Amino acid sequence: MQKVSYYVLSDLIKNRFILGYVLLLGAAGWGIFMIESQPEKALLVLMQITLLALPLITMVFATIYYYNSREFITLLLTQPIARRTVIVSFFVGLSIAFVAGFLVSVGLPLLLFYPTAESGFLILSGVLLTLIFIAIALYLSTQVEDKARGMGVTLLLWAFFAFLYDGLLLFFMYQFGEYPIENGVLALSLLNPIDIARIAIIMKTEASALLGLSGAVFREFFGSSLGVMVSFSMLLLWVLVPYGLAHRRFLRKDL
Amino acid sequence: MIKIENLSKCYGNQAVLRSVSLELHPGQSVAMIGPNGSGKSTLIKAILGLVLPDSGAITVNGRDTRHGHSYRKDIGYMPQISRFPEHLRVAELFAMMKKLRTDVTEASYDETLYQQFAIEQMRHKPLGSLSGGMRQQVSAALAFLFNPSIIILDEPTAALDPVSNERLKEKVKQSTREGKLVLVTSHILSDLDEIARQVVYLMEGEVKFFEEIDALRAKTSETQLNKIIVRLIHPEYAHAES
Numbered sequence: 269m270q271k272v273s274y275y276v277l278s279d280l281i282k283n284r285f286i287l288g289y290v291l292l293l294g295a296a297g298w299g300i301f302m303i304e305s306q307p308e309k310a311l312l313v314l315m316q317i318t319l320l321a322l323p324l325i326t327m328v329f330a331t332i333y334y335y336n337s338r339e340f341i342t343l344l345l346t347q348p349i350a351r352r353t354v355i356v357s358f359f360v361g362l363s364i365a366f367v368a369g370f371l372v373s374v375g376l377p378l379l380l381f382y383p384t385a386e387s388g389f390l391i392l393s394g395v396l397l398t399l400i401f402i403a404i405a406l407y408l409s410t411q412v413e414d415k416a417r418g419m420g421v422t423l424l425l426w427a428f429f430a431f432l433y434d435g436l437l438l439f440f441m442y443q444f445g446e447y448p449i450e451n452g453v454l455a456l457s458l459l460n461p462i463d464i465a466r467i468a469i470i471m472k473t474e475a476s477a478l479l480g481l482s483g484a485v486f487r488e489f490f491g492s493s494l495g496v497m498v499s500f501s502m503l504l505l506w507v508l509v510p511y512g513l514a515h516r517r518f519l520r521k522d523l
Numbered sequence: 524m525i526k527i528e529n530l531s532k533c534y535g536n537q538a539v540l541r542s543v544s545l546e547l548h549p550g551q552s553v554a555m556i557g558p559n560g561s562g563k564s565t566l567i568k569a570i571l572g573l574v575l576p577d578s579g580a581i582t583v584n585g586r587d588t589r590h591g592h593s594y595r596k597d598i599g600y601m602p603q604i605s606r607f608p609e610h611l612r613v614a615e616l617f618a619m620m621k622k623l624r625t626d627v628t629e630a631s632y633d634e635t636l637y638q639q640f641a642i643e644q645m646r647h648k649p650l651g652s653l654s655g656g657m658r659q660q661v662s663a664a665l666a667f668l669f670n671p672s673i674i675i676l677d678e679p680t681a682a683l684d685p686v687s688n689e690r691l692k693e694k695v696k697q698s699t700r701e702g703k704l705v706l707v708t709s710h711i712l713s714d715l716d717e718i719a720r721q722v723v724y725l726m727e728g729e730v731k732f733f734e735e736i737d738a739l740r741a742k743t744s745e746t747q748l749n750k751i752i753v754r755l756i757h758p759e760y761a762h763a764e765s
Contacts, residue, residue: 275619282610339606346571346602347623348595522534523573 269353272344276361285329286365292325293317294373307382308473311390314374315469318394319462322370323401324426330362330405331422335415342523355518359406359511366398386472393465396503400461401426403511410517433460450485458499461506468499524548525570525673525704530579532565532728539565541728542579547706549672552699554719554736555708556752561725563708564603567677571600583673596626599671603678605662609651613642613661616650620665627669636664639690655682663691667698674698676707680714692718712749722748724756731756 280286296317304310337358344354374394378387405422412418437456441449457463471490489495525547532540540562547553555563568574570581572588572595580587586594607616621632637643640660645653653661659682666674674695680688695705695718709715722739724731732755740746743754 271623279608279610337608340608342573342602343607344623345573346595346598346600347620348592348626349623350592520575522568522575 269357272349272353272357273360273364276357277364280333280361280365283333286369289325289329289366290369290373292373293322293370297374297377301377301381311378311382311386311473312475314378315390315466318370318374318390318397319466320430322394323397323429323462326366326398327401327405327422327426328419329366330402331409331418333362334358334406334409335418338523345523351519352515355406355410355515359402359514362402362406363399366402367395370394370398386469389469389472392500393469393503396500396507397461397465399507400503400510403507403514407510407514407517410514410521429460429462434463437463454486454489458502461503464499464502464506468496524582524584525706526582527566527570528580530566530569530581531577532562532569532574533577539728540569540576543725543728543730544579545723545730545733547704549704550699550702551721552695552705552719553707553721553723554715554748555706555723555725556710556712556715557725557731562728563725564677566725567600567675567706567708570675571595571598596624596669597672599666599669599674601659601662601666601674601676601679603681605658607650607658607661609649611650612646613648613650613653614646616661617642617646617665617668620668624669631670633667633670634664636660636667636690636694639694640664640687656684656687659683660687667694671703673704674706676705678709679707680709680711688714712752713747716748719748722751724752726756 297314300310300313301307304313341354341358345351371391375391378391404425408421408425409418412421437453440456441453444452457467467486468490471487490499525545527543527545530540530543531538543562543566555566557563565574569576570583570588572592575589580589582588583594584597588594611619617637621629640663642661642664645657645661650658650661659679663676663679663683666676676695679691683691692714695707699705699718699720705718707715707719720736721734722736723733736748736751739751739755743751745751745754
């Protein structure tokens with residue numbers, strides 16, 4: 269297991285894409301604190317990057333990587349190596365590469381320049397979102413045989429989580445604005461990993477004061493330790509379920 | 524020894540293998556031939572565990588391929604098209620494979636093809652920059668490296684230059700003499716003529732016949748494999764084959 273993970277990881281490190289990812293995020297993460305004198309604002313910028321750019325880049329890259337590694341996977345599987353080992357190693361290798369990249373480029377400057385609870389939440393959310401979108405990418409690419417179609421589904425799914433879902437949620441809120449739907453909206457936002465992370469972080473910042481009535485409900489929930497536990501359990505579930513499905517699929521598919 | 528019992532496989536509605544049963548023994552050198560889409564590659568992939576059969580069973584040296592993966596220690600496989608991680612260098616690939624195969628000691632490595640194909644000289648090249656023929660050389664050297672008792676070659680000679688082709692055939696013949704089991708598919712029947720002593724003919728997912736080449740020669744009074752096949756199979760199929 270460690271051996272295969274090690275080879276996946278060393279292959280990823282040699283890949284220029286990962287380097288580019290670290291440089292891009294690093295430029296934002298380290299740069300924003302250089303030009304922005306108010307760390308609260310810098311945090312919000314980094315939050316946007318973590319919530320939008322990170323899932324996109326992670327998921328697209330993980331999908332491409334899986335498709336490009338199909339022959340390598342076949343090579344490994346003609347050796348006495350279990351399928352379980354291969355899929356776990358791919359998940360572990362990708363996760364280590366991207367989590368390390370995120371910690372160096374965004375995590376470290378946050379800890380150095382703005383060591384607060386909000387920063388901690390942002391870093392934790394970023395790490396979990398990385399794992400979530402790698403798991404989703406692995407699930408999609410083991411499910412969809414065709415590379416182009418796989419990429420299409422990946423992009424669509426990102427768009428769904430990043431803004432389409434929020435659009436639908438807003439529409440729902442306008443339509444049923446007359447009713448006490450705060451708890452329903454709360455439950456619905458727990459179904460989108462990006463929303464969970466976004467709300468969990470915003471609730472820790474001063475900006476949450478601007479959220480109005482439903483904000484109060486959100487604040488009550490996400491501000492409590494129960495809410496924090498529920499939201500991070502949901503994020504964890506978002507890692508485990510897609511990965512579990514990918515794992516199951518990989519063990520049973522023809523290669 | 525490879526024992527295949529009533530193996531069936533469908534892709535969607537299309538039956539690729541229909542209740543295939545075969546028994547291959549050590550010391551045999553089996554040529555698997557048949558028209559395109561007759562299920563040759565699927566059968567090989569099923570033996571390797573890459574394709575999971577719908578029904579039936581395969582045992583390799585007494586171990587069921589559906590349970591565990593240790594049976595693959597005994598198999599050396601050279602795929603039809605070899606593609607490797609592009610960034611990896613040749614030397615790194617060999618180092619990696621050796622590290623992954625801790626079950627084989629250094630003393631029992633079989634580096635004949637590695638030396639004959641002069642792979643040492645391309646060790647610093649990234650695998651992505653190798654030509655198709657060079658990749659086949661790397662792939663062939665890997666298939667024999669761990670001294671497996673079963674060797675499976677899928678279209679091995681298609682991209683190789685004449686000298687490498689001869690060396691590979693020599694290696695295959697020697698392996699059979701050593702009592703190994705060799706299974707080869709190819710469309711170049713003249714190559715198979717020299718190395719194979721048994722023929723399996725697959726058609727539409729079924730085994731048409733499995734016989735000694737010598738017996739077939741006597742039966743058809745032809746010497747060349749492609750002529751034998753023409754004699755045995757309906758001419759219009761034979762045309763597609765040769």
